[in-house]
Amino acid sequence: MKLITAIIKPFKLDDVKEALKGVGVQGMTVSEVQGFGRQAGHTEVYRGAEYTVEFVPKVKIEVVVDAPQEMAVIDAITGAAQTGKIGDGKIWVTDIGGLIRIRTGERDADAV
Amino acid sequence: MKLITAIIKPFKLDDVKEALKGVGVQGMTVSEVQGFGRQAGHTEVYRGAEYTVEFVPKVKIEVVVDAPQEMAVIDAITGAAQTGKIGDGKIWVTDIGGLIRIRTGERDADAV
Amino acid sequence: MKLITAIIKPFKLDDVKEALKGVGVQGMTVSEVQGFGRQAGHTEVYRGAEYTVEFVPKVKIEVVVDAPQEMAVIDAITGAAQTGKIGDGKIWVTDIGGLIRIRTGERDADAV
Amino acid sequence: MEGADAWVLISTALVLLMTPGLALFYGGMTRSKSVLNMLLMNFYCLGIVPLLWVGFTSSLAGNGTGAWIGNFDLAGLSGLDGQGLLFTAFFMTFAAITPALISGAVADRMKFAAWAVFVPVWSILVYTPVTYWVYGLDADTGDLIGFLGERGSLDFAGGTAIHINAGVAALALVLVLGKRKGWPKQPMPPHNLPLVLLGTGLLWFGWFGFNSGAAPGIGGLDLTATALMNTFLAASAGMVAWLVVERLRDGHFTILGACSGVVAGLVAITPAAAFVGGLAGIAFGVVAAICCYFAIQLKGRLGYDDSLDVVGVHMVGGIVGGLLIGFFADTNILGVGDPEAFDEGLFFGGGADLLVEQAFSIVFVLIFSFVVTFAIAKVLDAIIGIRIDEADELNGLDGSEHAESAYDFGAAGRA
Amino acid sequence: MEGADAWVLISTALVLLMTPGLALFYGGMTRSKSVLNMLLMNFYCLGIVPLLWVGFTSSLAGNGTGAWIGNFDLAGLSGLDGQGLLFTAFFMTFAAITPALISGAVADRMKFAAWAVFVPVWSILVYTPVTYWVYGLDADTGDLIGFLGERGSLDFAGGTAIHINAGVAALALVLVLGKRKGWPKQPMPPHNLPLVLLGTGLLWFGWFGFNSGAAPGIGGLDLTATALMNTFLAASAGMVAWLVVERLRDGHFTILGACSGVVAGLVAITPAAAFVGGLAGIAFGVVAAICCYFAIQLKGRLGYDDSLDVVGVHMVGGIVGGLLIGFFADTNILGVGDPEAFDEGLFFGGGADLLVEQAFSIVFVLIFSFVVTFAIAKVLDAIIGIRIDEADELNGLDGSEHAESAYDFGAAGRA
Amino acid sequence: MEGADAWVLISTALVLLMTPGLALFYGGMTRSKSVLNMLLMNFYCLGIVPLLWVGFTSSLAGNGTGAWIGNFDLAGLSGLDGQGLLFTAFFMTFAAITPALISGAVADRMKFAAWAVFVPVWSILVYTPVTYWVYGLDADTGDLIGFLGERGSLDFAGGTAIHINAGVAALALVLVLGKRKGWPKQPMPPHNLPLVLLGTGLLWFGWFGFNSGAAPGIGGLDLTATALMNTFLAASAGMVAWLVVERLRDGHFTILGACSGVVAGLVAITPAAAFVGGLAGIAFGVVAAICCYFAIQLKGRLGYDDSLDVVGVHMVGGIVGGLLIGFFADTNILGVGDPEAFDEGLFFGGGADLLVEQAFSIVFVLIFSFVVTFAIAKVLDAIIGIRIDEADELNGLDGSEHAESAYDFGAAGRA
Ligand SMILES: Nc1ncnc2c1ncn2[C@@H]1O[C@H](COP(=O)(O)OP(=O)(O)O)[C@@H](O)[C@H]1O
Numbered sequence A, B, C: 001m002k003l004i005t006a007i008i009k010p011f012k013l014d015d016v017k018e019a020l021k022g023v024g025v026q027g028m029t030v031s032e033v034q035g036f037g038r039q040a041g042h043t044e045v046y047r048g049a050e051y052t053v054e055f056v057p058k059v060k061i062e063v064v065v066d067a068p069q070e071m072a073v074i075d076a077i078t079g080a081a082q083t084g085k086i087g088d089g090k091i092w093v094t095d096i097g098g099l100i101r102i103r104t105g106e107r108d109a110d111a112v
Numbered sequence D, E, F: 001m002e003g004a005d006a007w008v009l010i011s012t013a014l015v016l017l018m019t020p021g022l023a024l025f026y027g028g029m030t031r032s033k034s035v036l037n038m039l040l041m042n043f044y045c046l047g048i049v050p051l052l053w054v055g056f057t058s059s060l061a062g063n064g065t066g067a068w069i070g071n072f073d074l075a076g077l078s079g080l081d082g083q084g085l086l087f088t089a090f091f092m093t094f095a096a097i098t099p100a101l102i103s104g105a106v107a108d109r110m111k112f113a114a115w116a117v118f119v120p121v122w123s124i125l126v127y128t129p130v131t132y133w134v135y136g137l138d139a140d141t142g143d144l145i146g147f148l149g150e151r152g153s154l155d156f157a158g159g160t161a162i163h164i165n166a167g168v169a170a171l172a173l174v175l176v177l178g179k180r181k182g183w184p185k186q187p188m189p190p191h192n193l194p195l196v197l198l199g200t201g202l203l204w205f206g207w208f209g210f211n212s213g214a215a216p217g218i219g220g221l222d223l224t225a226t227a228l229m230n231t232f233l234a235a236s237a238g239m240v241a242w243l244v245v246e247r248l249r250d251g252h253f254t255i256l257g258a259c260s261g262v263v264a265g266l267v268a269i270t271p272a273a274a275f276v277g278g279l280a281g282i283a284f285g286v287v288a289a290i291c292c293y294f295a296i297q298l299k300g301r302l303g304y305d306d307s308l309d310v311v312g313v314h315m316v317g318g319i320v321g322g323l324l325i326g327f328f329a330d331t332n333i334l335g336v337g338d339p340e341a342f343d344e345g346l347f348f349g350g351g352a353d354l355l356v357e358q359a360f361s362i363v364f365v366l367i368f369s370f371v372v373t374f375a376i377a378k379v380l381d382a383i384i385g386i387r388i389d390e391a392d393e394l395n396g397l398d399g400s401e402h403a404e405s406a407y408d409f410g411a412a413g414r415a
């Protein structure tokens, strides 16, 4: 099984979710993160004191899929999350040793 | 070493934490996430406009353990987090190449 | 490629970020988590009722790097995050099967 | 227009603001998944109760010919002059906030539909008669004719009629409703303490109107200033006393403690505001804070889940204030000066009569309100059910009961 | 100093507080990435408008010799006595909050620099003449001389001049500005509903001053109490009516619904507060809540993005109130008693004249305000642009326009 | 009861609300891990100071026979009539908020136990004598007898006695206390700007009572209206001026800037509210906003960590206002009209005498308050320590000092 982790722009979450549904993904886990990268942060000013905020809000998506689905999922995410501007984010893939559905104890492909 | 990641229902966190302590786990890292899956989200209504919120609040637990403990940990989580209703969550396991305790620089089993 | 995950004390984030920049890291993803471990939590009291909060706020940093950089990154994090007091946190390393830059579709080392 | 009229006008606005203030005070103490439910339980009282009040409860609660209940002569705002209309509005704010006080006890687990019915029913069956007993006036002479007021017990701004009444009703209601899932094992700390401070500030601000809004007509500026000063001092002393007690017992000064002490002091001085003088307000604040602090610890032992301590603060604080009147009532205070105005307390040469009378009226209201509220709750529970589903309780009432979320701070919007 | 003066003084403070109250009411409804922008759009009105008002708009809006616009005789606060100065301050708070009302419609997408220019221009070109038409007094006789007021339409505290005026201006402005990215497909729920409740509480509190602050000078305590009671009842009834409607239509009672109902009721009673009596306030609240509830549903169909429902609540609520006066106006109410004081409504034997007159003035202001606001918006758009960049809109205006973040709850500080 | 009495009553409530308002204003600016500490530092002042005030400081600060300090004749509220009691309550709110002002400077690092002792000590040793110097009255004649007031310097509502006094005390205290860990390198932005706006709104609202509550007894409605209008205009102009300056210097309009400008304007007009007229309030607001904006930038360079700019806003704003009186004081304003009432300012033909006198009293208070506060802080530091542990500072004071968390928005409760 594969764990596909994607870091995307927050306002793209909806599109990515729909794209993933489109390729048959039935579950995913999402969290709010802060990203640091090429995309510049912004500056804040409080009573004349200027601060640089180097982190940019991002959304992290984790999807566990059966190995053969890997490419389809990556393509779906890439397609939906791309704006072409710096900061669109990353995707990385990890092998996982097993997936369990807590409710039933089902494993691996059955647990997805 | 193994990284065990579990997605559970938020109100089960306490029980899972106790169960993990029960099998000798001494550390874990927890975060708030939003889950999408079979469990239906809910509907919100603002001034007559209805929105479907497809995401459900979940808690993610990450535990790094020595390989032989893997099954005990999975069983502990499964036992404590199970309600039998849809949305109980998932567990997955990843191999990790090494664990380091920042304070001391200890590695692997010593760092747990 | 390697995914290096570090759990650190929140107020060390800035130092760690600078240290990572110092060893050539150009991107990372950060999130707020709660840690459970040897470091004691604290006690809260509301109208005479005492509660123990066992979780401690931590920051999680995820950095994907090319394999040869692994040690440099670990050393940078360890150096910057260490206070020598309990609770400094952990680092663990996972192999990842591939990294993709969403914006361009570049892969692996090119995508970092 | 007299200065006194201006003060009643603004006092009406001040007491109105106390209900949103109370909503925030309570709302900040709930968990974040049920805060809107708490806000709406409170705010709703400002919607429904005024409609009843101008309909007929104001008339029934205020004006009559017998000892037990008023008549319908002023129903529908009929026959009121400017003063009458103004005081109807002023006391409407009291009628609205009283059931709202109860809501804190039932946090996080009561069906909103049941609350929506409970409030008007309770207002009619409990608040209205109790208010008449304490404040009911003879439609002809204007003298106190309600049986508690007529016997001579004292309750200036609503200790017995409002705080004890609501506090014991809260107890009855939670006994029917049951405990929150997980209580007391699971910690359920306040989710937003700055809101609690804000609510406390608004309550204190409004309480000046609550306790002294009716004073000018009775004792002019002198009595009004007395009531205001008493109110101020009881709040200040309550805060300091609570901070000291919790520091000694728990090791910390807390913002929740400071706010609780303020409210305890304000509750206790409410019945007494125009009957005591000098520095007595300080005594009310100190005694109330200490008693309420310890009273709150009881719920764990006795096993009733009074979630936000309505019993511990309002019932107990009200009782403390009501009884202390038996010691501190003094006809020589600024604004009274008529030795026949009311019985004096033990410390001022009046013997124990007043104290007994105070105890009598308190016990009477405790029993009546408890029994009737318990009965209302049981009937409601039988008919529509007052407790929400377990799953909804775990997920929070904001979503299940109101289809709303209180907060959405995420960059990803609803993600 | 008279009691009446004290009431105007405090009413000035009350209405002042309504602008921060409105800021929080609106601010809680925006998304968290643009809340500061909303707060500042509102608060800024309390900065710039008073400077214009004491400069010359107060004089132009209030005092003159013709039907269309006042003169500069009182500009720069010249020639005012204590009462004059006090009322200038009192009405200054009205002048400030009116453009603030508009801001809710343009949430999350308007350049702040454009807003900063829009407010004073609109205040001068729209608010000032409209106010004169409705309230302008003959500099010599003190009689109503503004052409709408003089014709006999009634608007006690600013239904036509303020709510309808601002509401239709909001419509014009959003038509020029366009929709928020993603609207209506993307959900844009309120980010902080406790703030909305707080804002509503402050608005209700302040509205007592808004609607009855000017009453003592006209009809003494009697009329003031009437205006206050009407205001109270309309708000309560508006809340209950909205809750009932949404429960029937959407299945839930909501805190946003309760707050919306309160505001709808308050808007509708504003023009009528001193012209109707008895329980009429309840009718205003109920009708307004129902009409506004359904009016809000239209925006989706008609396709204009009135983000926080300024049109649906203020314009529609104002129209409802203005028209209901044509039915409920009654010279026998407490505080009037002079059958010649104004035309009576249909229900009180006055025939349809008043209703027609009300409709006329409403339509006139609707057209004027829409056209001039539209023109201002178009000109501003041509000169400096009124819409922010798409990227800035997606990231939120707080960062891009104001270089601030509203909240920072993280343990990691800015991490 | 007079209208004037009603205005003092409500002003007491208004100024009371300023302390919670200030708590929120400051609390929103701290980091989220120490907001409760800030709230409690402020709120505590409303607990402890009133107890001292009715005990003896009111008497000592207000009434005497010599130039330097009052006597104990009115201690324990003895011998007061209704007016006396009312004004004791009114000024009690001033006594309470003054030390609260200081708290903003020591945000995030002071032991609460040390603050708990500091407040009463400072109130007795600094606030009480300074107030007597400025406002002390001859117990027999009722004339100004405190040495600064008697010399002829003007301070209507507490520029020198309150804002300068608290501002320079804040400076002394932070010099003893030291900088926050990480300051100024580490950004420490406000954690909740909507709270700051709310606090500002409540402050502005309350400030009407602060600046004009005492005016009716001196100059009736005319003077009260003057004071109110001055207050209003200074706040508005302060906001606009700050927004303009920061836009020019930093490129953005900010909500924190708008709020800061309002407070700067209000501080500056405080001493002057009843001594200047016409549009002078605008000048006060503009000059204060500009001066405070630049004064704040100094702390980075001079290296003292005045965390929330108490020195930059209150001390500097107070000085600006105090000195501007020397230019703008005018006995021809509405409500005065007696050319002997006070010295006139430079712009109104009075020469430089008043300006010199203003400067003298300001410098005198600056030195006295600085020295005594510094000494108190040093002694406290030696006895109990005023700075918390480094680890506690890093983790936040809410947990370590108060065993509470401000917010808990998580679905997982305390997880
Ligand atoms: N090496 C990395 N490891 C982990 N996350 C990264 C890494 N590089 C970038 N990211 C994440 O991806 C986001 C986008 O990266 P950025 O360099 O800004 O743009 P782009 O992906 O278009 O090159 C970052 O905000 C961060 O969250």
Ligand SMILES: Nc1ncnc2c1ncn2[C@@H]1O[C@H](COP(=O)(O)OP(=O)(O)O)[C@@H](O)[C@H]1O
Pocket (backbone or CB within 6 Å): A026, A027, A028, A029, A030, A062, A063, A064, A065, A101, A102, A103, A112, B007, B034, B035, B036, B037, B038, B039, B040, B056, B058, B085, B086, B087, B088, B089, B090
């Ligand atoms: N393929 C997946 N990858 C990652 N997380 C998943 C996946 N499927 C489900 N989840 C997580 O598990 C949670 C529970 O899944 P769900 O399908 O609702 O119920 P169940 O686990 O009982 O089948 C989801 O809310 C989501 O957080």
Ligand SMILES: Nc1ncnc2c1ncn2[C@@H]1O[C@H](COP(=O)(O)OP(=O)(O)O)[C@@H](O)[C@H]1O
Pocket (backbone or CB within 6 Å): B026, B027, B028, B029, B030, B062, B063, B064, B065, B101, B102, B103, B112, C007, C034, C035, C036, C037, C038, C039, C040, C056, C058, C085, C086, C087, C088, C089, C090
């Ligand atoms: N086995 C583990 N798996 C995952 N995270 C862990 C584990 N043990 C510790 N952690 C994380 O590391 C943090 C620090 O660990 P702790 O035991 O308190 O101190 P130290 O690392 O100094 O021994 C914890 O708060 C937790 O977030």
